[in-house]
Structure formats: structure tokens, C-alpha cells
Amino acid sequence: MFLKRKCITSILKRRNHGWIKPEGYDTGIKVFNCVTRDKQPLIVKNKNLVSWYTCGPTVYDSAHIGHASCFLKLDVIQRILKEYFNLNIVSVMNITDVDDKIIAKSNELKISVQDVAKQFEKEFWQDLDSLNINKPDCVLRVTENMEIIKEFIRKLMDDQKAYKATDNSVYFDVHAYESYGKLQKISEESLEPVHFKKSNMDFALWKASKPNEIFWESSWGTGRPGWHIECSALASHVFGSEIDIHAGGIDLRFPHHENEEAQSCCAHGKTQWVNYWLHTGHLHLKGCEKMSKSLKNTLSISSMLQNTSAQVFRMACVMSHYRSSMEFSPEFMTTANNLLTSYINFFDTCRNYSDGYIKANINNDVVNKLITDTSDKIYQALTDDFNTPLVLKALSEVVTTINSMLHSTQSDDGARSVSIITISNLVVKTLSIFGININKRDVNASENNFIEVMDILNSFRQEIRQLGISKRDQDILKLCDNVRDNLKKCGIIVKDHGKLSSWSL
Known part of the structure; x- marks a missing residue:
């Protein structure tokens, strides 16, 4: 009965929680705020250093075009802020290179967890490069920053915001944070205790190791970090106790971003860790709800680019508002x-x-x-x-x-x-x-003489065509028309303007 009453009290407090308007430089932009659920002025701490954190991939498989649309739309927003509004964005992204899915892929391929992560991270950056998406200024891999993550967990445990459960894993206590449900409403039933956890919504900060799995030593036992703690620890390591913008897909708003905000506010002793959350809408195939590896309805980026150019895909993403869902x-x-x-x-x-x-x-x-x-x-x-x-x-x-x-x-x-x-x-x-x-001119680097060759061909055809006109020779004019028509089949448009001719792709 006491726990039930505590849950109700917490929910009432959460409903009264408000967004805190930051102090600093007003960009003149209004952005949708998922806490207030309306548009708010975008105010950054310093226009010469705007902190931006993006949740990176879990590298266990090829990235699909749902990932592409998310990272591309965020790339567009960053370009707007940098090139149009003259803000100096400093961007950070994590790479989750140890996870249940990576371990499963390691067992499937019979190669090490490290090799799986390296293979698919390399492919991820190649995919982003093929889409002309700018790489973050700073990339942090989980396995290379384990001490930073463990120190973050230790702070939460020392402040009694986390506990070690009977399954030997460490969990964040959502009841220790009265504003849980800030980004998305949480039902009362979700907060009731279950099995070895104080609340069903308590989430793992440190997962106890299993037999024959990769693990790290810690003062609370061997294991590896939970998903949510990685981003909080790594983002805080670079930016500290306040971040201007934190971005990701809409599917990350809950529970991932909700949990990040909760544990980070507790660790830093602040009411607000991230000032602005930006979430991109889902991309879905025609007739499907959304694109997801779990639904087995994905299309890889490399496969998409066999039929659609990177420029066309980018145009499609710009045609769709970043918060809206997009049909491929x-x-x-x-x-x-x-x-x-x-x-x-x-x-x-x-x-x-x-x-x-x-x-x-x-x-x-x-x-x-x-x-x-x-x-x-x-x-x-x-x-x-x-x-x-x-x-x-x-x-x-x-x-x-x-x-x-x-x-x-x-x-x-x-x-x-x-x-x-x-x-x-x-x-x-x-x-x-x-x-x-x-x-x-959208041509490959190996064809760097293409423009010069086309200019020579266009000038030659232009002179031959003028010769045909002056002599009224229909055979010559027909040959010129044939050249024009054949070039069109190759995607090259030749236009005649009286005595002059021009070409374009």
C-alpha cells in the first residue's frame, strides 16, 4: 500500500515537471520540445561552442536506410545551424561496440566480438560517407572508455540512485528520480515492482557477466555496461553537466533518452541535463509501419544506392520534415x-x-x-x-x-x-x-576529363550543325540530331540555341 501511494505521488510530481528555459544566446530559431510538447526558442549556452550529442549505432549488422534517413536529416540540421545561422557545432557520437546483439553475431559468424564491431563500424562510416553525411567531431567507443562508464555508475550507487539486485546486475532506481517520465508519459502500472527489481521500469546500468561472454571487472562484480549508461557517461565526459542538443530517432525517445536524462540529472545533481531533444521521424517501406531489423523489412544503404543516387535520397529527406515519418x-x-x-x-x-x-x-x-x-x-x-x-x-x-x-x-x-x-x-x-x-557535374573522380571531352564534342557538333544549316544539307543535320538523341540516352541533354549549343547532365 505504501509503495502504491509512493507511485501515485511520484506521478503527480512528474506531471508538474516543466522544462527550464536555458540562459545564453538566442538563435532566433524555434524547435519542437518533447518536454513541453510545443515549440520553444532555441537558446544555446555559447554560439561559438554549441554542444551536440548524437546516439550512434550498435555495430552488429549493416546499417539500413532507416538509419540513413535519421543521420541524414540530423546532418541537414547541423549544416543549417553551421552554414545559415553561423553556429559552431561541436558534435559527439558514441559507438556501441559490445552488446547482446554483437555477442550473438559473434557466435553466429564464429569470430570475436571485437572483429564483428570493427567490421560493421567500418561499413557504417563508409555508408555515411557515400551519403555525404559529415562525420562527428568526436567518436567514443564503449570498450575504449570503460573506466569512464564505471565511474559514472559508481557515482549513482554512492548517491543511492542505483542498487545491486539479486541477479548481481546493477539497476537505476527510477523512484529516486521524481521527474521520471519527463520525455514521455509513464503509466502507474509501469512503476510497480517485478521479480528482483524495485520497479518494472528500473533499468540495468551494469549487466552481470554470463558464462563464455566478454566481461570487465568492477567493484560490484564482473559484467558489462547497460545500453543507456553508455551515452550518459560518454556525453558527460565531453560536455559535462549540460548539453545544448541531444539527437536521435523518435524510437529512442523512450526508454533510451528518458533513461539517459534520469540518470544524468541524478549524477550531476541537476534538474535538466539536456536542454533540447531532437527526434527524427520513422522511415518505412510502402505498406509497412516502420523499417526495423527486428521486423526483417530493411533495405541496406548500399543496396539502395544501386538504384537511387545519394543526391536524390538527400532531396527526399529534405522534402520530408525531420520530425515526420517518411515513406520509401x-x-x-x-x-x-x-x-x-x-x-x-x-x-x-x-x-x-x-x-x-x-x-x-x-x-x-x-x-x-x-x-x-x-x-x-x-x-x-x-x-x-x-x-x-x-x-x-x-x-x-x-x-x-x-x-x-x-x-x-x-x-x-x-x-x-x-x-x-x-x-x-x-x-x-x-x-x-x-x-x-x-x-x-556529378561524375566519378576517375572521369575527371569528362567535362573537357563533352565541351569538345559539343563544339564540334555545333560547328557541323552550322555547316549543315548554311548548306541546307539535311543529311548533316540528321547526323547532328542522332548525336543529340544518343547522348540523351546516356543522360546528357544537348540543347540548340540558334547558332549556339549547350549541354547538361
């Missing part, structure tokens, strides 16, 4: 590809105009107003919880308006409008903030 399907990837192509074609058209291939009558007043209005829309969208889909909408409106001018049949006086170059630069620069580069 051929139709959605086609839509993303079409949008990316429209921006590339827009840039090529603007370049052809500035190079004199296209003549058009440009209304500079309209273009200049569009530059101002679009810049304002971009700022409003990015300060509103990083609303990248709204940015793309504004850019697409630019493309539609400018294309209508450049493709008009009205003659001009031959002067080049600087405003077209300016608005083209705005589109290119904004997309580059997201990691999307439309101002670069």
Missing part, C-alpha cells in the same frame, strides 16, 4: 529525382542565359522583389523548427517564375540581367546548405 517507395524517389532535376535544369538555364545562349526580356523589378521575398520565406521556414519542405516550396516558386521569363519569346536588347545570376545563386546556395550541390 519508387514513386517518392521519382518525385525527389524530378524535383532535383528541375533545380539542375534551372541552374543550367540561368547559366545559358548569362553565357548568351538564351535571349529573354527580364523584368528586373519582379526578379529583385522575388529575391527579397524568397530570402524572407527561407528565413521564416528555417527558424520554424527547420521546415525544409517549406524552403523547397519557395525555391520551386522561384524556378517557375524565372523559367517563364527565360523561355518567353520576347526579344531583349542583348544586355545580361545581373538579377538572374543573383537569384540563381540564391537557389544554389540554399540547396548547398542542405548538402545538395546542383553546381557540380
